[in-house]
Amino acid sequence: MDKPIEIDTDLIKRGHETYLRHISADCVIFGFHENELRVLLLKWKGDGPWCLPGGFVRKEDSLETSATRIVKERTGLDNIFLKQFHVFSAPDRERKKELMPYAAQGSWLMERFVTVGFYALVEFSKVSPQPDLISSECTWWDVHSVPKNMFLDHDDIFEKALQTLRMSLNDHPIGYELLPTKFTMPELQRLYETILDNSLDRRNFQKKMLSLGILERLKERKTGGAHKAPYLYKFNKAKYDKALKQGLKGGF
Amino acid sequence: MDKPIEIDTDLIKRGHETYLRHISADCVIFGFHENELRVLLLKWKGDGPWCLPGGFVRKEDSLETSATRIVKERTGLDNIFLKQFHVFSAPDRERKKELMPYAAQGSWLMERFVTVGFYALVEFSKVSPQPDLISSECTWWDVHSVPKNMFLDHDDIFEKALQTLRMSLNDHPIGYELLPTKFTMPELQRLYETILDNSLDRRNFQKKMLSLGILERLKERKTGGAHKAPYLYKFNKAKYDKALKQGLKGGF
Numbered sequence: 001m002d003k004p005i006e007i008d009t010d011l012i013k014r015g016h017e018t019y020l021r022h023i024s025a026d027c028v029i030f031g032f033h034e035n036e037l038r039v040l041l042l043k044w045k046g047d048g049p050w051c052l053p054g055g056f057v058r059k060e061d062s063l064e065t066s067a068t069r070i071v072k073e074r075t076g077l078d079n080i081f082l083k084q085f086h087v088f089s090a091p092d093r094e095r096k097k098e099l100m101p102y103a104a105q106g107s108w109l110m111e112r113f114v115t116v117g118f119y120a121l122v123e124f125s126k127v128s129p130q131p132d133l134i135s136s137e138c139t140w141w142d143v144h145s146v147p148k149n150m151f152l153d154h155d156d157i158f159e160k161a162l163q164t165l166r167m168s169l170n171d172h173p174i175g176y177e178l179l180p181t182k183f184t185m186p187e188l189q190r191l192y193e194t195i196l197d198n199s200l201d202r203r204n205f206q207k208k209m210l211s212l213g214i215l216e217r218l219k220e221r222k223t224g225g226a227h228k229a230p231y232l233y234k235f236n237k238a239k240y241d242k243a244l245k246q247g248l249k250g251g252f
Numbered sequence: 253m254d255k256p257i258e259i260d261t262d263l264i265k266r267g268h269e270t271y272l273r274h275i276s277a278d279c280v281i282f283g284f285h286e287n288e289l290r291v292l293l294l295k296w297k298g299d300g301p302w303c304l305p306g307g308f309v310r311k312e313d314s315l316e317t318s319a320t321r322i323v324k325e326r327t328g329l330d331n332i333f334l335k336q337f338h339v340f341s342a343p344d345r346e347r348k349k350e351l352m353p354y355a356a357q358g359s360w361l362m363e364r365f366v367t368v369g370f371y372a373l374v375e376f377s378k379v380s381p382q383p384d385l386i387s388s389e390c391t392w393w394d395v396h397s398v399p400k401n402m403f404l405d406h407d408d409i410f411e412k413a414l415q416t417l418r419m420s421l422n423d424h425p426i427g428y429e430l431l432p433t434k435f436t437m438p439e440l441q442r443l444y445e446t447i448l449d450n451s452l453d454r455r456n457f458q459k460k461m462l463s464l465g466i467l468e469r470l471k472e473r474k475t476g477g478a479h480k481a482p483y484l485y486k487f488n489k490a491k492y493d494k495a496l497k498q499g500l501k502g503g504f
Contacts (some may be wrong), residue, residue, distance in 0.1 A: 021275045063341040089315040167499050170423045247419045
């Protein structure tokens with residue numbers, strides 16, 4: 001690390017007048033496109049470390065409002081639906097002195113922060129992330145090869161988010177924002193396989209998906225392939241939304 | 253409300269030297285015994301409202317450590333395994349002036365708090381809850397008839413915890429701490445039915461439970477009943493623990 005991280009002096013000195021002390025939000029934004037799963041990371045200027053887009057909670061805002069604002073300010077992405085998944089509160093979650101400019105010593109920024117992790121899943125070809133003023137890069141990384149030794153405990157936050165996303169497939173539907181309106185069963189299966197990083201049995205997958213009651217088979221079939229044209233499906237949005245809220249049936 | 257809530261003057265004046273500002277933990281402790289599901293609530297002295305056992309985070313502790321300490325201090329229950337489930341951060345989460353003594357005005361206690369909800373499930377005949385100094389009662393309530401208008405947003409925290417517990421049955425095992433070492437399938441089914449507040453089909457339940465791979469059928473059968481003696485089961489602890497961590501199979 002050559003230089004300390006650059007931070008707005010006003011934020012160092014007077015940020016605690018605007019934001020709650022000790023509380024932050026960090027966002028793990030997964031991008032999906034053509035069967036690839038990636039995550040959006042920022043790199044601090046001045047040869048600083050990679051980190052998740054994160055920030056603070058305004059005194060008049062909820063954490064959810066703050067996370068949405070943070071993502072917009074730090075990456076340019078708008079209207080991302082974020083979901084909180086875990087609170088990280090190790091007592092040593094303090095910004096390291098060597099990473100911060102001299103002016104920050106004694107600032108509220110150097111105190112201990114408890115951070116709330118949020119995650120989102122977006123179709124990454126539809127968005128154009130842009131780094132903010134304190135970042136030199138804002139880049140999609142393949143989830144298999146994210147840089148190690150990110151800022152603070154961001155390695156752990158990323159891993160926990162990925163684990164949560166995978167677990168969420170057991171009781172929540174996925175795909176509405178990520179697939180075309182009409183899709184084939186193999187396309188849906190590839191979405192699951194990509195997230196799970198695992199191949200699935202075709203018949204079992206189809207049987208399971210149909211049993212969930214969130215899909216409608218259309219009369220039309222997909223055309224253009226060499227083989228028998230596969231059926232097209234779409235989500236029943238009302239049942240999909242209900243399952244998002246109450247969990248998928250198939251449990252107890 | 254006749255009198256303001258009594259609070260330790262030292263906590264009002266100097267609590268922020270010991271605890272992180274703006275952050276608290278509230279604990280929803282579910283008790284299970286003889287097919288009843290209850291929740292543990294405290295009542296503030298001086299005709300104050302009912303509330304969940306809650307408290308603050310010491311500067312040197314994680315939230316998990318704090319939640320365990322809070323439950324011990326406020327209810328006398330020791331070594332309860334608590335799991336965080338949601339962060340409640342509405343901007344108006346402030347203690348109401350009318351509930352607090354005059355001395356608390358301007359105190360860190362009157363600032364806005366973001367609270368992290370934790371839940372636990374215990375066998376309630378094994379524990380003897382005791383109210384702390386600021387509470388007049390510490391009582392198990394049937395989950396169907398908890399008092400309304402609890403402190404702050406504690407009604408919502410309780411509801412969200414109950415919903416989370418029910419959802420958790422879809423992908424996590426339950427029962428190891430709550431059932432005898434050897435139990436019958438109907439006993440296990442009643443545990444699920446009580447939590448879900450719903451009756452389940454006997455055959456489907458048995459089929460589903462056996463498919464999870466966490467049960468071992470014993471050679472002995474339960475004796476003493478009028479009908480054919482039912483099989484006894486026990487949990488395979490290694491598989492149970494793995495499922496607790498990774499989620500139950502039967503998903504994708």
